[in-house]
Amino acid sequence: MASEFNRILALLRKERGITQKQAAADLGISQAQLSHYEKGIRECSLAFVVQVADYYGVSCDYLLGRSADRSGQTISVADLPETGASTSGSVYRGSVLPTMYKKLIENSLDILYDKLQESKDKQLVIQISQYLMLAVYKVFRRLYDASPKNAVGMFRVGAARWQGNADAAMHVAEAELAAALTGEDGGKDSLDPATLSLSTERLTQDYPRHATSLLNLVKNAEESMRALHPAE
Known part of the structure; x- marks a missing residue:
């Protein structure tokens, strides 16, 4: 602590x-x-x-690191704003944990894409979206492949190649994102640095209903990473 x-x-x-x-x-x-x-x-x-x-x-x-929110708020599912998705609530049959994580991720993505819209940088939008789509694809395919009842023919990329190809495509998307952010391809001149002002104070001011989700997502993600190195 x-x-x-x-x-x-x-x-x-x-x-x-x-x-x-x-x-x-x-x-x-x-x-x-x-x-x-x-x-x-x-x-x-x-x-x-x-x-x-x-x-x-x-x-x-x-x-003291006990709350990810500057106000000290400890969140519950009810505290997080609804995303308005057609799948909200009913598919979870009252289970709290998946509903919580779904809201954290969706509310955080709302902030991310709002910032991307402000940036007016097409390459940022494309590369970040490609990376996120590939991440969702990997999770969905693992769930799909876990059941022998699901038809094999749904996917065009075969079982032997899909994981390696998806990982490679994600690495390429990350590299292209880095190039877009650093201006390696000459495109950074159009990006206003103020767009990427992401301090906790600014996020809380600009996104009073969604910032809590993003800050808790960061906290949870880093806790899972730090668990790999418990001595730190």
Whole structure:
């Protein structure tokens, strides 16, 4: 938990665009002390956690990594906005977990595609969409292939090739996305950097109903990755 506090303490300062010196002065401590807190060299008091929460306008639970939402909200299925999809609710027969994850993903995609629309960059839209479609294709095909009752002839790419080909196509989509974002092909001039302003504060302001989904998706994804390296 301490490492979460260190990371978030530094993140909030950087998102606000202020130096350690300025933040330390505002908080009434030395720059060296704040640096130690941000690096995890020293433990701070509970009173300082509360002071920092007030200073940045976030909750203590967010500062401590207990909540992905700046307000400290702990989400439930009912808290997440409906996506309006025709499959909402009924297909899950009351099961909470798939409904929760479906909402997290769909609400996060709403933010992603809103940003893509702002970017007005055709290559970004194409490559990100290709990558996401391939990811869904891989999951669907695994589910389809798991039942011997499903007809083999549905897919044009054979059983021996589909996984390798899908992985390769996803890697290509990632490479083309990287090229589009870095301007390697000369297309970055049309991309306004402000479009990619994705601070937690900005996301919460611009997407008050959907940001919670995206921030919790990030938290859940990183928890699954960190589980691969429990020592960290």
